[in-house]
Amino acid sequence: MTENNTSASTRQAPGGESGEATSGAASAVPAKTFKITFLPLGKTIEVGVSDPDDHHEGEPGSILDWADKHDIELEHACGGFAACSTCHVIVREGLESCNETSEDEDDMLDEAPGLTLHSRLACQCVPDGSQHLVVEIPAWNRNLVKESKH
Numbered sequence: 253m254t255e256n257n258t259s260a261s262t263r264q265a266p267g268g269e270s271g272e273a274t275s276g277a278a279s280a281v282p283a284k285t286f287k288i289t290f291l292p293l294g295k296t297i298e299v300g301v302s303d304p305d306d307h308h309e310g311e312p313g314s315i316l317d318w319a320d321k322h323d324i325e326l327e328h329a330c331g332g333f334a335a336c337s338t339c340h341v342i343v344r345e346g347l348e349s350c351n352e353t354s355e356d357e358d359d360m361l362d363e364a365p366g367l368t369l370h371s372r373l374a375c376q377c378v379p380d381g382s383q384h385l386v387v388e389i390p391a392w393n394r395n396l397v398k399e400s401k402h
């Protein structure tokens with residue numbers, strides 16, 4: 253059913269392993285600023301050194317975490333614990349700068365409608381900040397996404 257094994261081979265360990273992207277064991281703030289563009293919203297957020305080093309939703313520094321900090325609301329029914337597939341996104345650019353999928357994430361992705369080679373759970377996908385990301389919110393989930401005006 254799943255076809256995400258191909259993209260898994262291009263994924264890398266989180267930037268924290270290189271000693272460059274994070275400033276401490278509990279820190280989710282990368283060493284430099286990078287951008288995440290959300291499609292089809294056409295909304296680009298700049299994340300990094302200017303963000304508070306606090307944790308909102310999902311894995312620290314995950315796509316869901318950054319989206320939540322920047323008032324882009326992604327559905328995340330399980331609270332960001334890889335126990336549903338409502339935060340399914342398609343990473344169109346920059347996937348190679350993200351951590352590898354875990355077994356739990358792969359299991360949940362198998363349940364996600366519209367699975368692609370670039371599918372990830374936003375709550376588990378942690379970019380290392382070395383590339384800008386373009387993240388598509390699947391059509392089936394768009395009605396669930398809200399963007400705050402503030």
Ligand code: FES
Pocket residue numbers: 327328329330331332333334335336337338339340360373374375376
């Ligand atoms: S919020 Fe449930 S898997 Fe991401």
